[in-house]
Amino acid sequence: MIFIIAFLVVVMLAGAIAACLFRDLLNAVIASCLVSLIASILFYFLQAPDVAMAEASIGAALVTAIFIIAIRRTERRE
Amino acid sequence: MRNLIGIVLILIVASGVFLCLDNIPFGASRENVGDFYNSSGVKQTGAVNMVTSVVLNYRGFDTLGEVTILFIASLGLGAVLSTVKTSSREETTPSSLILSTGCRFLFPFILLFGTYTFLHGHLTPGGGFQGGAIIASGFLLRYLGCPAKRTNPSLFVALESTGGLVFTLIGLLGLTLSGFFLFNFLPKGEANTLFSAGIIPVIYIAIGFKVGAELAGIIDGLIVKS
Amino acid sequence: MNFLNSYIFYIGAFGLIFIGIYILLTRKNLIKMIIGLSIIDTGVNLLLICMGFLKKGTAPIFSRPGIKPENMVDPTPQALVLTAIVIGVAVLAMALSLAIRLYQHYGTLDMRKIKEQKW
Numbered sequence: 001m002i003f004i005i006a007f008l009v010v011v012m013l014a015g016a017i018a019a020c021l022f023r024d025l026l027n028a029v030i031a032s033c034l035v036s037l038i039a040s041i042l043f044y045f046l047q048a049p050d051v052a053m054a055e056a057s058i059g060a061a062l063v064t065a066i067f068i069i070a071i072r073r074t075e076r077r078e
Numbered sequence: 079m080r081n082l083i084g085i086v087l088i089l090i091v092a093s094g095v096f097l098c099l100d101n102i103p104f105g106a107s108r109e110n111v112g113d114f115y116n117s118s119g120v121k122q123t124g125a126v127n128m129v130t131s132v133v134l135n136y137r138g139f140d141t142l143g144e145v146t147i148l149f150i151a152s153l154g155l156g157a158v159l160s161t162v163k164t165s166s167r168e169e170t171t172p173s174s175l176i177l178s179t180g181c182r183f184l185f186p187f188i189l190l191f192g193t194y195t196f197l198h199g200h201l202t203p204g205g206g207f208q209g210g211a212i213i214a215s216g217f218l219l220r221y222l223g224c225p226a227k228r229t230n231p232s233l234f235v236a237l238e239s240t241g242g243l244v245f246t247l248i249g250l251l252g253l254t255l256s257g258f259f260l261f262n263f264l265p266k267g268e269a270n271t272l273f274s275a276g277i278i279p280v281i282y283i284a285i286g287f288k289v290g291a292e293l294a295g296i297i298d299g300l301i302v303k304s
Numbered sequence: 305m306n307f308l309n310s311y312i313f314y315i316g317a318f319g320l321i322f323i324g325i326y327i328l329l330t331r332k333n334l335i336k337m338i339i340g341l342s343i344i345d346t347g348v349n350l351l352l353i354c355m356g357f358l359k360k361g362t363a364p365i366f367s368r369p370g371i372k373p374e375n376m377v378d379p380t381p382q383a384l385v386l387t388a389i390v391i392g393v394a395v396l397a398m399a400l401s402l403a404i405r406l407y408q409h410y411g412t413l414d415m416r417k418i419k420e421q422k423w
Contacts, residue, residue: 002309009316016323016343025335032339035320039346042316046353047363047377049203050129053195054389055349057211062293063342063393065218069300070400071335074407078333084329088322095318104310105359112356112378120366128364128379129386137383144387151394155401162408203365207390269366289390296397 005045012038023078029067036060124266125200125275133205134278138260142249145242145288152238152292159299173223181223188216196286200275206282210289217294221301234295241288248277248284313354320347334403334413338396345392349385356381 012035019031036059043052115132123131133141196209220227252261260277267274320343327340356378362371364379407413410421 002312006308006312009312009319012316013319013323016320019339019343020323020327020331025333028336028339032342035343036346039320039350042313042350043353046313046357047361048353048382048385049363049365050127050205050208051349051353051382051385051389053203053208054211054386055346057208057215058389058393059346061215062211062218062297063396065297066300066393066397066400067335067339069297070404073300073404074335074413078331078336081330084326087329088326092318092322099311099314102355104313104354105357105361107358108378110378110380112380113373115379116364116373116376126366128366128376129382132379132383133386140387144390147391148394151398154398158398158401158405162405202367203363205386207386293393300397300401 005042008038008041012042025071025076025078026068029064029071032067033060033064036063120269123262123275123278124269125278126270127200127203127205129203130200130205130278130282131275134281135262135276138249138281141285142245142260145245145285148289148292149238149242152296155296156299173225178224178226181219185216185220188219189213192216192286192290196282197279198272199282200278201270201272206285207289209282209286210291211293213286213290214293214297218297221297229294229298231295231298234291234298237287237291238295241284241286241291244284245281245288248281252277313350313357317347317351317354320344320350332415334406334415335400337415338399338403341399342392342396345388349388349392352381352385352388 015031015034015038019028019035022028022031036055040052040056040060043055115136116128119128119131120126123135125131125135192209192212194209195204195212196206199205199209217229220229249260252263253259255261255263262276262278264276264280266276273279324340324342324344324347327343328337331337331340358375358377360375361377362375364376364382403413406418410418412418
């Protein structure tokens with residue numbers, strides 16, 4: 001069980017570092033969506049199902065959509 | 079050079095943080111107000127979900143403040159974006175028949191699932207904010223799949239204002255009937271049934287409509303009309 | 305193994321916060337900075353839920369008739385984080401609308417060029 005959580009934390013931190021290093025802004029937004037999704041799984045492991053639902057629906061779906069619409073109206077490369 | 083200075087500063091702060099982590103043991107039991115909420119929550123509020131009873135009964139005034147913050151953000155976004163000139167240089171490709179039919183077919187089921195989520199907020203994990211976000215995702219799917227059909231934005235404005243007004247009026251009704259703002263004055267009923275927990279389901283229905291209409295209105299304001 | 309067992313969630317939460325602060329310090333595109341803000345938000349919410357965790361605890365819902373309230377996880381940080389997630393998305397929407405307005409006025413989103421511009 002502890003190895004599953006350690007693997008998920010490593011993937012989450014790798015996604016956050018990837019969001020820092022990508023030059024194309026669309027790729028950075030998708031990396032931050034991955035961070036939000038894995039945080040939602042970790043909320044479930046911490047026995048908080050309400051917060052997991054809120055983070056999955058708001059953080060992983062709506063925030064990514066708002067970012068992509070804003071990138072479409074401004075520039076795409078850094 | 080700038081990257082190097084950033085890494086060095088963050089390493090200094092991180093080492094300071096990780097040296098003091100022994101003072102917050104992970105998973106140790108703490109005696110605080112959470113034990114009181116867990117042990118006497120069902121008797122005092124009638125709701126089975128403890129997080130819902132904390133959000134709407136013990137700390138209901140903070141939820142009113144949060145709903146106000148969402149309203150102010152939506153207002154500010156509308157005010158700033160009305161001064162932006164919308165250039166019609168972007169043309170969207172019309173979506174194919176399969177895509178638009180699929181999105182139109184899925185839309186009422188997503189609305190149904192969102193309504194189920196905020197209606198059963200006091201019995202299962204869920205509630206007004208999660209259900210409202212699911213409803214807004216349904217509207218987002220409809221915008222992306224069939225861009226030709228746009229909903230009237232005044233519908234969102236009407237639903238949002240009605241939701242906020244119902245929340246405040248229930249609070250004022252509690253003030254006139256019992257002397258406390260947001261007092262739980264409806265009968266508590268039997269635990270684990272749908273019509274229980276006093277005013278908690280009524281307020282969650284109002285919050286579900288309000289948050290759903292608000293987030294859908296934010297997305298509608300950001301998409302350029304082509 | 306014991307070290308990993310007790311500290312893995314703290315490493316995840318603090319790691320996210322520090323990566324977000326690094327993005328804010330060293331990147332100059334405005335939308336990249338707003339992505340950094342969102343990552344800091346997620347990290348802080350994870351840290352808050354860690355504070356209420358109980359070993360061998362269960363979720364604070366009386367779904368079956370046999371659950372005792374002594375084994376339940378603290379519900380107060382969960383209510384706080386529910387509010388914080390919604391406020392985070394509201395602040396993000398407001399910040400992105402300001403970024404769109406800035407792009408329309410200056411023609412670029414590079415913060416160092418905007419700071420040199422005087423007006």
